[in-house]
Amino acid sequence: xxxxxxPAQRESAAHDVRGAHLDxxxxxxxxGTKKVLERVSLSMDPGVVTALIGPSGCGKSTFLRIxxxxxxxxxxxxxxxxxxxxxxxxxxxGSRLIDTRKQVGMVFQKPNPFPTMSIADNVAAGLxxxxxxxxxxxxxxxxxxxxxxxxxxSEVKDRLGDAGGALSGGQQQRLCIARALAVEPSVLLxxxxxxxxxxxxxRRIEETIAELxxxxxxxxxxxxxxxxxxxxxxxAFFLAEQGQPGGxxxxxxxxxxxxxxxxxxxxxxxxxxxx
Amino acid sequence: MSISLHTADVPRSLRPVHTRGDRIFxxxxxxxxxxxxxLVGAIGLFLGAQLVPTLHRYGLHFxxxxxxxxxxxxxxxxxxILGTVEVAVMALLIAFPLxxxxxxxxxxxxxxxxxxxxxxxxDLMAAVPSxxxxxxGYFQLQxxxxxxxxxxxxxxxxxxxxxxxxxxxxxASWPKSNFVQxxxxxxxxxxxxxxxxxxxxxxxxxxxxxxxxxEAAMALGATRWGVIRSVVLPxxxxxxxxxxxxxxxxxxxxxxxxxxxxxxxxxxxxxxxxVNGVTLSSFIANGFNEATSGQLSxxxxxxxxxxxxxxxxxxxxxxxxxxxxxxxxxxx
Numbered sequence: 102x103x104x105x106x107x108p109a110q111r112e113s114a115a116h117d118v119r120g121a122h123l124d125x126x127x128x129x130x131x132x133g134t135k136k137v138l139e140r141v142s143l144s145m146d147p148g149v150v151t152a153l154i155g156p157s158g159c160g161k162s163t164f165l166r167i168x169x170x171x172x173x174x175x176x177x178x179x180x181x182x183x184x185x186x187x188x189x190x191x192x193x194x195g196s197r198l199i200d201t202r203k204q205v206g207m208v209f210q211k212p213n214p215f216p217t218m219s220i221a222d223n224v225a226a227g228l229x230x231x232x233x234x235x236x237x238x239x240x241x242x243x244x245x246x247x248x249x250x251x252x253x254x255s256e257v258k259d260r261l262g263d264a265g266g267a268l269s270g271g272q273q274q275r276l277c278i279a280r281a282l283a284v285e286p287s288v289l290l291x292x293x294x295x296x297x298x299x300x301x302x303x304r305r306i307e308e309t310i311a312e313l314x315x316x317x318x319x320x321x322x323x324x325x326x327x328x329x330x331x332x333x334x335x336x337a338f339f340l341a342e343q344g345q346p347g348g349x350x351x352x353x354x355x356x357x358x359x360x361x362x363x364x365x366x367x368x369x370x371x372x373x374x375x376x
Numbered sequence: 377m378s379i380s381l382h383t384a385d386v387p388r389s390l391r392p393v394h395t396r397g398d399r400i401f402x403x404x405x406x407x408x409x410x411x412x413x414x415l416v417g418a419i420g421l422f423l424g425a426q427l428v429p430t431l432h433r434y435g436l437h438f439x440x441x442x443x444x445x446x447x448x449x450x451x452x453x454x455x456x457i458l459g460t461v462e463v464a465v466m467a468l469l470i471a472f473p474l475x476x477x478x479x480x481x482x483x484x485x486x487x488x489x490x491x492x493x494x495x496x497x498x499d500l501m502a503a504v505p506s507x508x509x510x511x512x513g514y515f516q517l518q519x520x521x522x523x524x525x526x527x528x529x530x531x532x533x534x535x536x537x538x539x540x541x542x543x544x545x546x547x548a549s550w551p552k553s554n555f556v557q558x559x560x561x562x563x564x565x566x567x568x569x570x571x572x573x574x575x576x577x578x579x580x581x582x583x584x585x586x587x588x589x590x591e592a593a594m595a596l597g598a599t600r601w602g603v604i605r606s607v608v609l610p611x612x613x614x615x616x617x618x619x620x621x622x623x624x625x626x627x628x629x630x631x632x633x634x635x636x637x638x639x640x641x642x643x644x645x646x647x648x649x650x651v652n653g654v655t656l657s658s659f660i661a662n663g664f665n666e667a668t669s670g671q672l673s674x675x676x677x678x679x680x681x682x683x684x685x686x687x688x689x690x691x692x693x694x695x696x697x698x699x700x701x702x703x704x705x706x707x708x
Contacts, residue, residue, distance in 0.1 A: 174594060176488060203597035213588040217610050227596035230606055277592070284596055 120147035120318035121187045121204065121287035123168060128182035129346070130163050130172060137163050139346040140182070143337055145288075150310060150319045152329035152355065155339030155370070160347025161322050164339070165290050168320065169205035170198050186288070203231055206286035206317075210293040212273035214280070216266030220257050223265040223276055224248060227284035243283055250316075251279035252309045271302025278309060282317070289313065291321040295328065307332050326371055330359050338367045420687075423680035430677040433670050438677065442644045444659065446666050451674045453681060455642040456659040459559060460682070463634060463655050464627040466563035466648055471570035471627075472620055478571065479578035484604055495579070502572035510633035513565035518637070521564055522555040525649040529555070540650045557639040559653040565637060566630045570623035577622060577697070581615025582608050618697030625690040629682060631657035656682040 123145040130138035138160040145151045153161040166172040167180055170191060183190045191201045214223045224244045228235055235243065244261065248254040253275040257268070265276055274294055281289060291310075295303040310319055310332045323329050329336055336355040341347035351358065351367045362368040369375055394402070430438055434451055441452020482494050530545035532538045543554045585608045593603045609616075634655050640662055641652035654662070660675045660682075667675055 169595065171591065171595060174591070199597045199599060202595055207591075207595035209588060209591060209595075211588050213586075213592040215589060215592065215606060215610070218606075226593070226606060230593060230596050230598035230602040280592075280596065 116148065116315040118148035118315050119287070120316060122146055122185075123205075123288055123318060123320070124183075124185040124188075125164070125168070126183045126185065128164065128167055128180060128184065130160070130167060130181075131177075131179045132175065133177040136346040137341075138167075138180075139348045141339075141347075141349050142182075143349060143352060145318055145320055145335070147287075147318045148315050149335050150314055150321060150333045151335045151337065152333035153320065153322045153337050153339060154324075154326065154329050155347070155350075156341075156375070157324075158347070159339040159341040161337075161339040162292055163347075165207075165292055165320060165322050168288070168290055169207055170201050171207065199231070203227075203284050204286055205288040205290060206281035206284065207290040208274070208277050208281055208292065208294045210296055212270055212277055212297065214265035214268070214273050214276050216264060218265055219262045220248075220265050220268070220276060221261040224279045224283050226280055231284060233284070247279040247282045248276075250282055250309070250313060251275045252305055252312070253279055269302070271298045271305060274298060274302070274306060275309065278306070282313075286317060288318045288320065291319065293322050293324060296324060303328070326359075326373070330355060338362075338364075338370060340366055340370070420680075420683060423676055423683050426673045426676035427680055429670065429673045434674060438674065443642045444654075444663055446663065446668070446671055449668075449671070451671055453656065453659065453678045455644050456654050456656045456678060457681065458644060458646070459638075459653045459659075460628055460655040460657070460685070462646060462648060462653070463559050463563045463566060463630075463638075464624055466560060467566035467570055467627040468620060468624050470564060471567035471574060471623055474567070475571045475574035475578060475619065475623070476616065479575045479582055480604060480608070482575075483579050483582040484600060484608065498572045498575050498579075500572075501568065502576070504569075506569060506630060506633045507636070509565050509568055510636035513561065513568075513633060513637050517564060518556055518561055521561045522552060525555040525558065525560055526550060529649055537646060538649060539647055541645075541647060543650065554651050555649065557637055557651045558649055559638065560648045562634045562637045562653070562655075563627075563648070565633045566627050569630060569633070570627050573626050574619040574623035577619030578612065578615050581612040581619070581697075585611040614696050614699065618693045621689055621693035621696065625686045625693065628686050628689065629657055630655075631661055634658045635661050656685075 125141060125143045125145075128138060128141045129136065141160075141164055143151070143164075153165065155161050163172060168184055172178050172180060180192075184192060186201070186204060189196065191205075215226060218226060221241075221244045224247050225235075225240055227233075228240070228243070245254060245258075248257065253272060256272060257263075257276075265273065268276060274297075278289075278294075295306050298306065307328065310321065313319060321329075321332065323332075333355045335353070336358040337352035338350045338358065339347050340350045351362060351364045358367065359371050362371060434441070438452055439457075440454050441450060442455035442458075443450050443452060445451075478494075478498060482491055482498070486494055525540070526543075526545045528538045529540040529543050533540070533543075533545060540554055542551065544550055589607045589611070590603050593606045598606065635658040638653050638655070638658060639651055640654050640658065642654055643652065656678055660678055663671065663675050
């Protein structure tokens with residue numbers, strides 16, 4: 102169903118590409134008895150930003166949450182298939198939930214910093230939560246590096262002790278990106294990270310995504326077609342027919358999906374005829 | 377050209393139109409609310425009024441005298457105030473970790489089906505009459521609790537609070553009667569009544585900890601304990617304090633269980649493990665039958681002291697809970 106051209110990698114060959122290879126194989130998902138995803142397979146390469154697009158309720162967020170085992174935190178949620186992180190099934194018997202989530206970070210739709218923690222503590226929260234011991238100086242370096250990578254350092258460097266909840270929405274979201282980066286994930290999932298933000302904050306986050314592209318494999322869910330076209334090199338179009346579980350209609354290089362879609366439904370969607 | 381009719385640039389009165397049903401309901405609700413206020417106020421006034429004849433008769437000695445000897449007309453509440461605080465604080469020290477752990481288990485660890493059952497069980501604890509707790513404490517708990525008292529006296533007895541005068545905990549034939557009917561055992565029983573109250577408040581607050589913050593912690597690779605530490609406890613801090621203080625209010629006023637267990641004496645001493653003691657409520661209940669009219673005023677004045685203590689504690693608790701983070705700061 103899904104054939105992924107090895108795209109955009111010619112371009113990335115010039116860079117030092119880090120990040121992990123993520124491979125979803127025949128992933129199905131249920132909430133209780135309701136099947137919401139049907140046999141989704143998608144290969145996500147390092148150095149490539151993958152955008153998941155599609156109308157609401159097509160299962161793209163569910164798919165995203167399966168990639169770091171957040172799906173199973175919902176009561177009644179089940180799944181089938183495999184998700185291979187650099188070849189190892191994250192649902193396999195040898196994989197620990199906590200290790201998976203450490204390696205596959207996530208940024209949510211609604212900015213969710215810990216509101217009573219300071220900005221610096223927010224960034225370092227992942228270290229504390231995962232029991233990573235660092236001394237004060239290393240911690241300060243991590244805080245600065247991650248805030249810089251998330252494009253927030255210059256705005257907050259003089260008030261690292263302020264509460265994370267006191268920042269603006271766009272700043273909070275970049276703080277969340279910095280927090281996710283602090284545990285050094287090899288994959289970063291973003292679930293509509295800009296949908297609650299104004300245009301200039303959105304642009305800022307898109308720049309951040311572009312800067313992080315070679316450091317960490319990024320998979321982003323977005324409702325915004327222009328955003329998908331701007332930030333991603335690979336794109337997967339999800340669709341759920343009436344009453345049916347969702348699945349991938351078409352995936353491939355972003356330029357091709359937008360410029361020359363093979364499926365009529367993809368063409369209708371990317372040209373704004375529905376959804 | 378049209379002429380503006382509203383030439384005066386002053387705020388218009390915006391008067392909402394109420395239907396008759398609205399007005400009747402509003403009046404009724406207001407009346408009930410006012411009735412509660414009046415009732416509490418009247419109780420306070422009635423008790424407070426007793427202070428006047430009491431202070432007139434006994435002077436400020438009423439607060440400093442510890443003894444209660446009706447036939448010599450020696451009346452004072454200092455021992456009772458001390459004992460009340462002693463029992464309440466100990467009950468809280470025992471109840472707090474129990475309530476916190478129970479609330480955390482129910483809201484964070486228990487599987488959903490067990491969660492409802494456990495909630496019901498804990499709520500049931502609140503429904504057990506205090507006389508039943510008293511009897512249970514006296515006959516079931518005391519035989520074991522006195523062993524704890526002895527152990528404490530034996531190993532930490534060097535600390536004044538754990539001393540039992542004449543207890544000889546080291547000797548093989550330790551005088552058991554010195555270790556029973558003590559404030560410690562009374563507070564054990566009272567703590568069982570405090571736990572469900574404090575637990576219910578804590579559980580409610582923990583359950584409100586925002587999902588998106590929990591998910592933030594989980595996505596960073598936090599364990600359940602990590603989520604609790606970074607999200608649930610900071611969010612629920614006010615509920616923990618408030619629930620505990622609400623429990624304290626309950627512990628201060630508990631009467632019948634304390635009366636059953638504590639053998640009354642009016643000594644001004646702090647030996648919680650040692651037999652004997654008195655609290656304000658047990659003081660009142662004890663003295664009620666043998667009091668002359670002047671002494672009755674004194675007992676009611678003692679009630680006023682208790683009333684004020686619980687009022688302050690409960691008001692503080694309500695203030696702390698109300699000032700807690702209602703989620704306003706988490707919104708963007």
